[in-house]
Amino acid sequence: MKVKDxxxxxxLLQQELNPKNKxxxxxxxxxxxxxxxxxxxxxxxxxxxxxxQDILDAQSHNISAEEYFGKNVKTLAxxxxxxxxxxxxxxxxxxxxxxxxxxxxxxxxxLVNPITPIDLGSILLAGGYFSLVILLGLIFFGxxxxxxxxxxxxRILKYTILCLSLSLILAPGILITLFIKTPLKLYxxxxxxxxxxxxxxxxxxxxxxxxxxxxxxxxxFVFLAGIALLGIATRLPFLGTFLLxxxxxxxxxxxxxxxxxxxxxxLNFMLNRKK
Numbered sequence: 001m002k003v004k005d006x007x008x009x010x011x012l013l014q015q016e017l018n019p020k021n022k023x024x025x026x027x028x029x030x031x032x033x034x035x036x037x038x039x040x041x042x043x044x045x046x047x048x049x050x051x052x053q054d055i056l057d058a059q060s061h062n063i064s065a066e067e068y069f070g071k072n073v074k075t076l077a078x079x080x081x082x083x084x085x086x087x088x089x090x091x092x093x094x095x096x097x098x099x100x101x102x103x104x105x106x107x108x109x110x111l112v113n114p115i116t117p118i119d120l121g122s123i124l125l126a127g128g129y130f131s132l133v134i135l136l137g138l139i140f141f142g143x144x145x146x147x148x149x150x151x152x153x154x155r156i157l158k159y160t161i162l163c164l165s166l167s168l169i170l171a172p173g174i175l176i177t178l179f180i181k182t183p184l185k186l187y188x189x190x191x192x193x194x195x196x197x198x199x200x201x202x203x204x205x206x207x208x209x210x211x212x213x214x215x216x217x218x219x220x221f222v223f224l225a226g227i228a229l230l231g232i233a234t235r236l237p238f239l240g241t242f243l244l245x246x247x248x249x250x251x252x253x254x255x256x257x258x259x260x261x262x263x264x265x266x267l268n269f270m271l272n273r274k275k
Contacts, residue, residue: 006045013052021055024065024073031077034138038091039084047080091135098131104200104224106177111197111231112257114189115244121182129173137169193235201228219267226260 001009010029017025029048036044051069058068069076103123110118188196201224208221230253234240243249 003042003045006042006049010045010049010052013049013056016056016059017052018059021059021065025052025055028073028077031074032080035077036081036084037094037135037138038086038088039081040087041090043084044081047084094135095131098134099127102127102130107200108227110186110188111193111227112234112253113244114187114193114231114235114240117185117187119182119185121184122177122180125180125182126173126176129176130170133169133173190235194232197228197231197235201225219264219271222267223260223264226256226263230256230260 014022014025028051032044032048055065055068058065066073106123106127107118110116204221204224208217234243234253241249243253
């Protein structure tokens with residue numbers, strides 16, 4: 001059984017939990033997954049599934065999860081993680097995912113407009129910073145799950161602190177993107193740009209096809225497919241000149257971008273309603 005199969009089975013079995021046990025298990029699940037980011041993912045998910053099956057078994061005998069495992073769940077989770085080996089590959093996988101996501105977002109303007117260069121040096125510096133922030137942020141969030149006495153209950157104060165903290169944390173990465181320029185620039189013009197777009201589109205289509213939860217990724221896939229088609233169009237000899245150098249073409253390009261965004265939000269809205 002693969003990791004994605006364990007996660008899918010875990011999700012299905014969670015639907016059988018009563019509200020009290022679901023709260024207990026959800027906290028445990030988040031804590032273990034976030035604190036266990038650097039541990040062997042397969043072993044982590046196997047243990048989480050075993051715990052869930054134990055809770056369901058106890059539930060069938062009218063025993064709550066808290067009665068079965070005790071109130072000090074954090075200690076149980078820490079002991080579980082201590083027994084699971086740390087795997088460097090998990091760190092590399094997480095870092096690569098964060099970098100790839102940032103690269104994709106940074107590439108979007110250059111994909112649509114071939115005149116815009118891609119500053120690879122700036123992207124690497126900012127991407128490295130954001131990857132570190134994401135890793136430390138996830139670990140920190142996992143650490144706070146069972147810190148009940150430090151929780152802020154005033155909603156306005158909580159969101160104010162959250163917004164200020166996020167602004168301070170993200171500011172260095174944004175400043176790197178805006179003000180640090182490097183000579184390591186790449187221009188995706190002409191057929192080179194089309195080739196790069198086709199390669200990225202092929203990779204994206206492969207991951208979309210392999211994704212077990214395709215439905216959840218349909219909005220972003222459709223949006224990126226639209227961006228890719230527009231990017232190819234702006235690089236074609238005659239069509240590109242029309243789209244980039246004439247007012248009608250610029251209006252058409254802007255209209256298409258807005259249409260892709262609207263379709264993205266409509267699909268997201270439909271998925272959320274379906275849930």
